[in-house]
Amino acid sequence: MTDELEAAERALAIEHEAVYAYGVVGGVLDPGTAEAGRALDGYEAHRARRDRLEDVIQELGGEPVPADPGYVLPAPVTDASSAARLARRVEDRSAVAYAQLVGSSVGVLREVAVGWLTDAATRGLSWGAAPTAFPGLRPVTS
Amino acid sequence: MGPTALSRRKLLASAGLGVGVLALAGCSDRVDGAPADDATSPAGSADLELARRVARRVGALLDALAGAAKEHRELRAILRPLQARHREHVGAFTPDGETLRFPGLFGVPRTAEATLAALVRSERGAAVAIGNAALIARSGELAGALASAAASMAQHVVLLEAARDDERGGS
Numbered sequence: 001m002t003d004e005l006e007a008a009e010r011a012l013a014i015e016h017e018a019v020y021a022y023g024v025v026g027g028v029l030d031p032g033t034a035e036a037g038r039a040l041d042g043y044e045a046h047r048a049r050r051d052r053l054e055d056v057i058q059e060l061g062g063e064p065v066p067a068d069p070g071y072v073l074p075a076p077v078t079d080a081s082s083a084a085r086l087a088r089r090v091e092d093r094s095a096v097a098y099a100q101l102v103g104s105s106v107g108v109l110r111e112v113a114v115g116w117l118t119d120a121a122t123r124g125l126s127w128g129a130a131p132t133a134f135p136g137l138r139p140v141t142s
Numbered sequence: 143m144g145p146t147a148l149s150r151r152k153l154l155a156s157a158g159l160g161v162g163v164l165a166l167a168g169c170s171d172r173v174d175g176a177p178a179d180d181a182t183s184p185a186g187s188a189d190l191e192l193a194r195r196v197a198r199r200v201g202a203l204l205d206a207l208a209g210a211a212k213e214h215r216e217l218r219a220i221l222r223p224l225q226a227r228h229r230e231h232v233g234a235f236t237p238d239g240e241t242l243r244f245p246g247l248f249g250v251p252r253t254a255e256a257t258l259a260a261l262v263r264s265e266r267g268a269a270v271a272i273g274n275a276a277l278i279a280r281s282g283e284l285a286g287a288l289a290s291a292a293a294s295m296a297q298h299v300v301l302l303e304a305a306r307d308d309e310r311g312g313s
Binding site for chain 1: 223226227228230231234269273276277282283285286287289290291292293294296297298300301
């Protein structure tokens with residue numbers, strides 16, 4: 001399997017989680033609020049990316065993995081605060097996946113991944129994430 | 143498959159770049175599977191020059207932020223964290239052992255609001271330019287680091303626009 005395909009498959013797995021998570025986030029927010037609008041926007045963005053990644057994986061000769069029926073959340077989501085925390089986590093994991101995809105791809109897919117990484121970084125900010133010098137990258141600890 | 147921080151410094155260390163302190167989990171050094179280039183190969187040399195250009199561009203931005211903070215004390219609390227992140231960018235992309243000179247970006251405008259607007263334009267321009275640099279990097283790791291730095295500058299645009307709007311509302 002190529003690095004490009006592997007990174008795309010990893011990103012698709014993250015997107016399946018993201019779509020599920022944004023459904024949970026939107027479910028606890030009051031309809032009509034700015035947060036609910038942001039959750040819907042995030043849900044639609046991640047769903048569109050999931051669909052695009054499924055196409056990409058097929059074009060690369062892979063078999064897109066389907067979504068799991070459900071995902072274990074890191075913590076209960078019961079209010080706006082816990083919903084924002086989950087959304088921040090989703091965007092952070094997305095940023096990691098897209099930084100990997102940028103580094104593993106070329107051409108159009110890399111260009112798309114650069115845009116998705118920027119989107120994850122700014123969307124995370126909108127949920128209260130702290131800005132960082134290198135979104136999606138981790139310091140080497142060893 | 144969860145992300146793990148793997149050190150993939152081979153190419154960048156051999157090219158003399160500081161980006162190797164960051165990890166791009168699960169990413170190969172080269173996207174085509176070829177052996178890593180060193181700084182003396184055409185590809186390694188091209189990446190080195192690309193990183194140098196990016197470091198100069200961000201350095202100019204850092205100077206602009208310093209000038210703005212000096213001129214408008216009330217903006218210091220907003221600008222300091224941006225300066226710190228840009229220092230990280232410059233450190234990551236400056237080839238080891240080199241000291242770069244940065245071109246001036248703009249004279250500091252008289253009002254805080256105009257200064258913030260100028261910084262928004264500069265950060266946005268840098269984000270686009272560095273995102274484009276990520277597209278032509280030969281090394282996958284350098285591409286990821288450039289795209290990540292560009293994403294950081296997009297965050298700066300959001301933060302500076304919010305500050306500018308606050309300034310506009312308060313003035």
